[in-house]
Amino acid sequence: xxxxxxxxxAMVDGVIVEVTANRSSRWTAMAAWWxxxxxxxxxxxxxxxxxxxxxxxxxxxxxxxxxDQLLSDERAYLSAVTELPAIPDFVASTVDGWVNVPxxxxxxxxxxxxxxxxxxNAKAREHGYDSLTTAVTYVGDKHAxxxxxxxxxxxxxxxxxxxxxxxxEKVIAKQRPIPTVAxxxxxxxxxxxxxxxxxEA
Numbered sequence: 001x002x003x004x005x006x007x008x009x010a011m012v013d014g015v016i017v018e019v020t021a022n023r024s025s026r027w028t029a030m031a032a033w034w035x036x037x038x039x040x041x042x043x044x045x046x047x048x049x050x051x052x053x054x055x056x057x058x059x060x061x062x063x064x065x066x067x068d069q070l071l072s073d074e075r076a077y078l079s080a081v082t083e084l085p086a087i088p089d090f091v092a093s094t095v096d097g098w099v100n101v102p103x104x105x106x107x108x109x110x111x112x113x114x115x116x117x118x119x120x121n122a123k124a125r126e127h128g129y130d131s132l133t134t135a136v137t138y139v140g141d142k143h144a145x146x147x148x149x150x151x152x153x154x155x156x157x158x159x160x161x162x163x164x165x166x167x168x169e170k171v172i173a174k175q176r177p178i179p180t181v182a183x184x185x186x187x188x189x190x191x192x193x194x195x196x197x198x199x200e201a
Contacts, residue, residue, distance in 0.1 A: 008035065008038065008040055009098055011031045011034070011035060012035060012040060012041065012091070012094075012095060013095055013098060014027075014028065014031060015028055015031050015032050015035065015047075015050060016087060016091065016092070016095050018054075019050055019084060019087060019114075020087070020107055020110045020111060020114070021110070022084065022110075022114070024053070024054040024057040024058065025054070026058055026062050026066075028050075028054055029050075029051050029054035029055045029058065029066060030051075030066065032047045032048070032050040032051035032054065033047075033048070033051040033055075033066070033069075033070070033074065035047040035051075036048040036051055036074070037074075041090065041091050041094060042090075043088055043090070043091050045085075046085050046087070046088055046091065048074065048077045048081075049077065049081050049084075049085035050084065050085060051074075051077070052077035052078045052080070052081040053081050053083065053084045053085070054084075055067075055078060056078060056081070082130070082131075083118060083121060083131070084114065084118075085118070086111075086114055086115035086118050086119075086181060087111055087114070087115075087181070088181075089180040089181050089182055092111060092181070105172045108168075108171070108172065108178070109168050109172070111181065112164065112168055112181060112184060113164075115181045115184075115185060116160065116161075116164055116184075116185070116188070117132075119185050119188065120132040120153075120156075120157060120160060121133075123153070123156075123191055124153060126193075127149060127193065132153060132157060135149065135150055135153050136150050136153055136154045136157070137150070138150035139151055139154055144196050145196045148194040148196045149193065149194060149196075151194075152191070152192075152193070152194045153191070156189065156191045159189040160188050160189055163187070163188060163189055164184075164188065167184070167187070
């Protein structure tokens, strides 16, 4: 269990619980800003990413109250962060060690699924799409490049989730060791951007 004399540990635990559940609150945003400033667990970028994402989801009044207290480099995260960041393996394992109870199957799956979704979003952003969800809306588009890329990403998304869900069930059933998130992402089906030939007039 974490130590009462080091209450940052309880703050870390609380923020991780909210990130895993994909929930936002003023308290969590403020705690994450503080954790980032203190560089707790050497995860400054992660804490600031969480803080910015959650701050952006608050009411305009709450956002302003927080922004008024931010340093200039901290404010930059508000426009740079577009999604909730995945929990770093070191942070997750540290928190699990503090709590000292078996992690639930739901929490385990949620951590991986968050990282997988962000992994796929990052791939879509390589070609200028806001996210994978945005990219696949171009399926059937009149422009050949958009249509081809969207179709390829959509098929890849299916392959990724089929593989991921099957492997996570093996982890839960103790049929394979629990991999780190980073290790698991390297196992996912590879994606290759399609080559679209220009149509000559």
